[in-house]
Amino acid sequence: MRTCIICRKDKDETEFNDEHVIPDSIDGYYHIFSVCTTCNSFIGSKIDNKLTNHQFVKFQRHTLKIKGKSGTIPNPFDGTHTLKEDENQKLRLELDAEGKFEIKLLPNVPKQITDNFQIIIDQKDENKTDEIINKFLTRNGISKDKVRIDKKYSSKERPWVHASMQIDIKDFKMGLLKIAYEFAVDSIPKYFNDSNAITISKILKNADFEKLYDNIAFIGDGLNKEILKPFSHLIDFENNNHYLILFDSDDIGLIGFVNLFNVFNIGIRLSDKSGFIQESMIVGKNDLEKKNFKKYTLNQIVSHTYSPIEYRFQYFIPSDKVLLQEFIQNDKAEDFGFYKIGEEIPFFKRNGEVVYSNIELKLNQEQLTKIPFGDTINELITQINLDEELYIKLLPINKLYRVVSVRIEQYRKRKI
Ligand SMILES: [Zn+2]
Numbered sequence: 001m002r003t004c005i006i007c008r009k010d011k012d013e014t015e016f017n018d019e020h021v022i023p024d025s026i027d028g029y030y031h032i033f034s035v036c037t038t039c040n041s042f043i044g045s046k047i048d049n050k051l052t053n054h055q056f057v058k059f060q061r062h063t064l065k066i067k068g069k070s071g072t073i074p075n076p077f078d079g080t081h082t083l084k085e086d087e088n089q090k091l092r093l094e095l096d097a098e099g100k101f102e103i104k105l106l107p108n109v110p111k112q113i114t115d116n117f118q119i120i121i122d123q124k125d126e127n128k129t130d131e132i133i134n135k136f137l138t139r140n141g142i143s144k145d146k147v148r149i150d151k152k153y154s155s156k157e158r159p160w161v162h163a164s165m166q167i168d169i170k171d172f173k174m175g176l177l178k179i180a181y182e183f184a185v186d187s188i189p190k191y192f193n194d195s196n197a198i199t200i201s202k203i204l205k206n207a208d209f210e211k212l213y214d215n216i217a218f219i220g221d222g223l224n225k226e227i228l229k230p231f232s233h234l235i236d237f238e239n240n241n242h243y244l245i246l247f248d249s250d251d252i253g254l255i256g257f258v259n260l261f262n263v264f265n266i267g268i269r270l271s272d273k274s275g276f277i278q279e280s281m282i283v284g285k286n287d288l289e290k291k292n293f294k295k296y297t298l299n300q301i302v303s304h305t306y307s308p309i310e311y312r313f314q315y316f317i318p319s320d321k322v323l324l325q326e327f328i329q330n331d332k333a334e335d336f337g338f339y340k341i342g343e344e345i346p347f348f349k350r351n352g353e354v355v356y357s358n359i360e361l362k363l364n365q366e367q368l369t370k371i372p373f374g375d376t377i378n379e380l381i382t383q384i385n386l387d388e389e390l391y392i393k394l395l396p397i398n399k400l401y402r403v404v405s406v407r408i409e410q411y412r413k414r415k416i
Pocket residue numbers: 004005006007008009035036037038039040
């Protein structure tokens with residue numbers, strides 16, 4: 001038995017199947033197996049489709065040539081449009097073999113019959129001319145031998161087309177809520193029993209669009225990129241990947257952010273409580289090029305984004321001129337280095353006895369003051385002032401020097 005995260009009913013293992021957290025038709029590679037088959041197909045037809053049929057998603061799928069489950073690239077301009085100079089002339093914008101738009105005029109027959117009338121047919125339909133004319137004459141009760149047919153050809157390069165389309169600015173948010181909720185439940189097991197999580201699963205189970213707006217607090221309108229700016233030094237949103245972020249903070253609770261194609265951007269308050277994530281953040285990256293989905297903790301993001309830790313020591317400089325000269329010479333030496341035990345730099349007492357086999361044992365002590373330096377975006381620099389007399393051994397001179405403070409430095413190399 002297992003519990004479905006949408007209907008919250010206990011069901012047999014066989015009643016579960018593969019749920020795409022990010023829909024298949026937008027190249028989602030994040031799968032979970034905790035949604036029952038009944039909820040899965042309900043979600044697909046009532047919630048996911050609000051997202052996958054969204055006009056903006058169609059544009060994006062067309063640009064990126066994403067075929068999705070149906071196997072076809074959607075035409076974002078499907079439907080009937082008109083010529084700007086002649087509102088009565090209907091047309092379609094069809095995709096040619098290379099995916100370029102081609103105008104296809106729909107047969108244009110007169111509404112009233114006069115002595116002289118014209119029927120407009122797209123040249124691409126020339127082989128259907130007789131069929132179209134015959135149909136029209138029959139429908140109007142005119143015998144073919146009573147009319148004389150003249151053919152005229154005309155063309156116009158790149159005419160203006162009048163197209164109108166409907167863009168949903170509300171209901172697609174249900175699709176974003178589903179993604180954020182499933183990502184949270186899958187990544188933070190204890191979130192499932194949170195009171196907000198219970199409310200959200202009810203809204204999703206019934207695709208209750210009214211309750212969506214009454215009960216869920218959204219950050220941004222779904223199309224506002226600004227809301228993700230606080231993460232832009234770590235995450236590269238300027239591409240076509242999908243990113244999911246769980247952000248846990250004492251001030252605002254648990255927030256789920258969803259970024260699809262860098263077109264849809266939203267924050268959703270998943271809980272007013274906090275303390276769900278130890279490292280305050282979990283990021284999921286759906287990589288369209290590598291065709292995979294990966295989760296990262298904040299530590300993993302930082303180690304991927306920033307260079308390895310470097311230590312810079314600030315010494316208690318000898319006042320004696322000779323000793324100072326000796327120190328400077330050693331600092332310039334080609335084989336300058338720190339004495340290490342294994343891979344670690346130890347801290348010594350003045351008498352040469354090792355106090356900390358690894359300087360980190362000292363630097364991680366909670367009572368020490370940690371002073372941030374650098375811009376905290378491109379540079380992560382922390383200065384730690386020592387509260388006891390400690391020495392490190394410098395090479396090649398092989399002498400102890402007193403350290404007053406240590407700077408831990410990391411520099412930004414890339415983003416995820
Ligand atoms: Zn279910």
